[in-house]
Amino acid sequence: MKLKFVALALASALSVNAQAQTEIQWWHSMTAVNGEWVNDLAKEFNAKQKEYKIVPTFKGSYDESMTAAIAAFRAGNAPNILQVFEVGTATMMASKGAIVPVGKVMKDAGYKFDPKAYVSAVAGYYTAPSGEMLSFPFNSSTTIFYINKDAFKAAGLDASKPPATWPEVTLAAAKLKASGHKCPLTIAWQGWTQLESFSAWHNVEFATKSNGLAGLDARLKVDSPLHERHIENLANMAKQGLFVYKGRANVPEASFVSGECAMITTSAGFYGNVAKNAKFGYSLATLPYYPDVEGAPQNTVIGGASLWVMSGKKSAEYKGVAAFFDFISSPEVQSASHKRTGYLPITTAAYQLTEKSGFYKEKPGTDIAVQQMIRKVTDKSRGIRLGNYVQIRQVEDEELEQVWSGKKTPKEALQAIVKRGNEHLERFQKANKS
């Protein structure tokens, strides 16, 4: 009897609670360690207050969750918050009626929102040409360089000094190969690391119109002599077995963790995986560059994802979204997230807080990504934001593969990227005229 009474009281208390709470749907694409991180953020926020309840839902990989959200939007049940990767940013920006700018959401709910608090390369990326910040920076990453220290030592190289320039990388690769290493260098996200980030890092244009940030009429510029020289260099390395192609996107990362490949260029977000799974000494370094190029190294471009607020919801839900965003923009929460995931500390305050805590000294190399990003950016290095970016990335993959297999010369491939990429850009411009 007593038990029944307690249960009844509990049930009624819960139901009242559930009615009063406004639920906020958050679709994301974070897996494994990072998925736990997202769930913990929601749990912390839900425990802190009673008015709103954030419900995070994993909706598949970045492109899958975006497709799912678009389909849901067309059917009238989009989530409140959607995590979109950098490649989808231009599409989201162009779909004005589908989203509510994050600045407006915060202002309407009475929170102060200062885009200047963010690292400029981060804020600039999610800001429309009009100067309005459209989405909330969440997990930002960039491209960095990882080396296997044990393999370096075995090859008689100085493991404490990772190669900083491409000529040094080539020399190290040759020594690794001579010592019997089968895969001295591999490359993940080849388009992102070797064309996009490469361009910003050397302060050369990837595309016109400030790499697409300034308008939809941007066109690709990757057939420049510097790009050609770099791809030529990589093609020669591939021919000599110094660079081994291991596939598209982040597929090659597995070959670094397994110890098969000794050097890799990929996302800073790969750090968590390496720290957990690598059974050898490793170190993180800045992306290699060509020392004779003026202005290099500049800064690398942003990757990762941001949070978009979808339109057509109740005003109470927007208030909840704003409260949640306010919660996760505090320097304490951001610094904790940065330490946990390897993603960038997206505000200057969070960076300073992390530095003060002695984290970078404790875990050397974790500040590499930050240092590559916290620099004064130029028009050529602020970021790359293009329409139909998903297809352009695919074009980059298809053409570069033909260079590595020797079917096309670097010049032919780069010209094909420009030609085919521009067709996609023209098409996007046409579909998003307004």
Next chain:
Amino acid sequence: MEKRVQFRSTWLPWLLIAPQVIVIGVFFFWPAAQAVLQSFQVQDAFGMSTEWVGVQNFQELFQNDSYLASFKTTAQFSILVAVLGIGLSLILAIFADRILKGAVVYKTLLIVPYAVAPAVAGVLWIFMFSPSLGVVAYALGHLGFEWNHLLNEGHGMTLIVMAAVWKQISYNFLFFLAGLQSIPKSLIEAAAIDGAKAWRRFWTIQFPLLSPTTFFLLVINMVYAFFDTFAIVDATTHGGPGQATSILVYKAYYDGFKAMDLGGSAAQSVVLMTIVIALTVIQFRFVEKKVNY
């Protein structure tokens, strides 16, 4: 003798086929009509603005070199899948038909792959053939054969053909087995008494009597290769290396569902639909004449 059923009422036959008509209408004709409609439009990802552009989507397609190249890839792939799929399953069915002991075990094992989803089939094959981790790739390496479907176009094509054929063999096998079992034993025995050896018996009796099945499977396998294989490509090669395995249906899937270009993707599916309709008509008009029912 006419075996036609006579209905007295006029509405009853319609009522009886109504469920089927509704299913086909909702799941086949409606989407097909929508695809045709969308192929004349350009839309942004969220469908906020729609513009009628006439045949522009088609024009852009046919001016695109990589799209035209994809026709050749698709033809190559479809023929390989249909020929290998039908040929191998016919051989398997003949052997399974002759087995006396443990036939059920063999048959079950041969039918199992049909229960596997195409994407899962793709993942299975990529695990075996992955250049750095795959068991088969590793074994091939020891035999002095360097398998690398990441850069070798022939290897890429081989991989998706193997996965697609493996997946379809069960279906073909079932039909061939049923076909073989429906051939009266007396015919084969009579031939055997006349002194015809196994090969001759197969070639002059079984194969001709199987021709309706073979023809049916030819149509089905073509449709399968053209439409149902995008998941295999998506799970294994993503159309690479270069565009060596970028078949038409994968392009349509990719542009529509990954790249959110609905107009372009719809135009591609309309083209694909036209090709398959044309192929089926050709098959019925010309190949069917050689079929003995």
